[in-house]
Amino acid sequence: MKEQILGYKCSKCKTVHYPNRAICRKCGNDKFEIEPLPDKGKLLTFTHLYNPAGDFEVPVLDLGIVELSNGCRITGQMKIENPKIGMKVIGKIEKVRQSGYTSYKGMVFYKA
Amino acid sequence: MREVYVVGIGITKFSRLEYPLVEIAAYPSIMAMKDCGLSSVDHVYVANMGGSRLNRQTALGSALVDHLSLYPTGAETIENGPASGASAIKTGFMAVASGVHDVVMVTGVERMRETNNLEATDFVASLAHPLAEQIYGVTLPSLAGMFARLYMDKYGVTSKHLAMVAIKNHNHALANPFAHLHMPITIEGILEGPEASTNNPFVADPLRFFDMCPVSDGGACLILASKDVAKKTKKPMIRLAGVGQATDTHCVHERKDPTDLLAVREAAARCFKMAGLKPKDVDVAELHDAFTILEIAESEEVGFFKKGEGHIALEKGYTALGGKLPINPSGGLKAKGHPVGATGVGQAHEIVTQLRGEAGERQVKNAKTGFSCNFGGFGNNVVALAFQKEK
Numbered sequence: 001m002k003e004q005i006l007g008y009k010c011s012k013c014k015t016v017h018y019p020n021r022a023i024c025r026k027c028g029n030d031k032f033e034i035e036p037l038p039d040k041g042k043l044l045t046f047t048h049l050y051n052p053a054g055d056f057e058v059p060v061l062d063l064g065i066v067e068l069s070n071g072c073r074i075t076g077q078m079k080i081e082n083p084k085i086g087m088k089v090i091g092k093i094e095k096v097r098q099s100g101y102t103s104y105k106g107m108v109f110y111k112a
Numbered sequence: 113m114r115e116v117y118v119v120g121i122g123i124t125k126f127s128r129l130e131y132p133l134v135e136i137a138a139y140p141s142i143m144a145m146k147d148c149g150l151s152s153v154d155h156v157y158v159a160n161m162g163g164s165r166l167n168r169q170t171a172l173g174s175a176l177v178d179h180l181s182l183y184p185t186g187a188e189t190i191e192n193g194p195a196s197g198a199s200a201i202k203t204g205f206m207a208v209a210s211g212v213h214d215v216v217m218v219t220g221v222e223r224m225r226e227t228n229n230l231e232a233t234d235f236v237a238s239l240a241h242p243l244a245e246q247i248y249g250v251t252l253p254s255l256a257g258m259f260a261r262l263y264m265d266k267y268g269v270t271s272k273h274l275a276m277v278a279i280k281n282h283n284h285a286l287a288n289p290f291a292h293l294h295m296p297i298t299i300e301g302i303l304e305g306p307e308a309s310t311n312n313p314f315v316a317d318p319l320r321f322f323d324m325c326p327v328s329d330g331g332a333c334l335i336l337a338s339k340d341v342a343k344k345t346k347k348p349m350i351r352l353a354g355v356g357q358a359t360d361t362h363c364v365h366e367r368k369d370p371t372d373l374l375a376v377r378e379a380a381a382r383c384f385k386m387a388g389l390k391p392k393d394v395d396v397a398e399l400h401d402a403f404t405i406l407e408i409a410e411s412e413e414v415g416f417f418k419k420g421e422g423h424i425a426l427e428k429g430y431t432a433l434g435g436k437l438p439i440n441p442s443g444g445l446k447a448k449g450h451p452v453g454a455t456g457v458g459q460a461h462e463i464v465t466q467l468r469g470e471a472g473e474r475q476v477k478n479a480k481t482g483f484s485c486n487f488g489g490f491g492n493n494v495v496a497l498a499f500q501k502e503k
Contacts, residue, residue: 019244047257073365104247
């Protein structure tokens, strides 16, 4: 089964939220449908973080905020050389953090 | 609603302090009580963010009341991230304004250097969204880096402007005996000279080492009182004229415009409305410059300058001591330091010191109205305070 990150679409106004919330921030409705988030989008902003938390065994962690093709935004890691604001990116689900015995998967963005 | 006055103030040096957490809270509290000559209060509010994780201590309100032998006075701890300090002041304000209490103690305290810098940064990052931000390694410096990149792209702010904020606030801190960093810095040393990249490496680009506040220990205290009590203390009548608080989305990526600091704008507007003041009435301000870009952005959002013009005011020297509107005469978080739970109380301490005319070499001349902005989360919970000197 393909791994996906799920968005939460308001059943009334159809706004897609990520992460989930109990009440739609646009119309106040409390019912949502689960909808996989698209993997394509454009890079809104980014940083190279040179002092990541102790459990990241890398000297530099690249992070960005991406606006996905459905308008929903997501924060994720990046593996892109020379990133630029506005560039097209594609996301893949990968392991993003290993904290003790617990590992976490999330969105990692590459150049589209 | 009753009028509320600041009658006593106290502060520790912000630095690395090798004392137990409760003693760092007790020192400024005793100083504040001696300042106003009171020996008891009706209630104690302690602002703290990291005691449970960094110092293995909870229920600090109870601990402080015991340490000061103030029991059976009521007490509690208030945690609202890096805005805990101003949140506690707001809570104390409401207690006195409502008539529930006549005198309250508000003490902010933090001891972050008991752990190492990476652990301290990871602790502060615990305020980010657990699943949508924290798992990726998002920290506050990384959110500030992403914010700064977009802000610089949109408004023409440059690395030099950011360095100018750091240089200004380091200069201000030289005249503040309580400041963490007494270190003059130059544009050559941190940006333009041959050693600059060694002295000032990137931390979360475009932000560099000297764009970040230090990790500090420290405590600060205000005693708030009703007008009747304030008159009896014979201290300068400094009124806490307005409090305002507002929130924004937990995840930064959910904001319509990620360079918009909605909660700063709303908190300031609510504060000014309660106080019956306008931003142009302010003579001195303490803004939450945990990162240099935030001083510029907040100076616009609270209404001192038009959006996109904060860096121009900085260039013209308006925000330096001696300028039209000195910002962060204490050195700000950038150089005075940022013991997170104590910061909002420390900002208020500086404003009251300025309005009393007791700030020595860093005194803003004829300061009668002051303002502080305490920024929690990455702008998702902000508390603004306005103070006025009365004759």
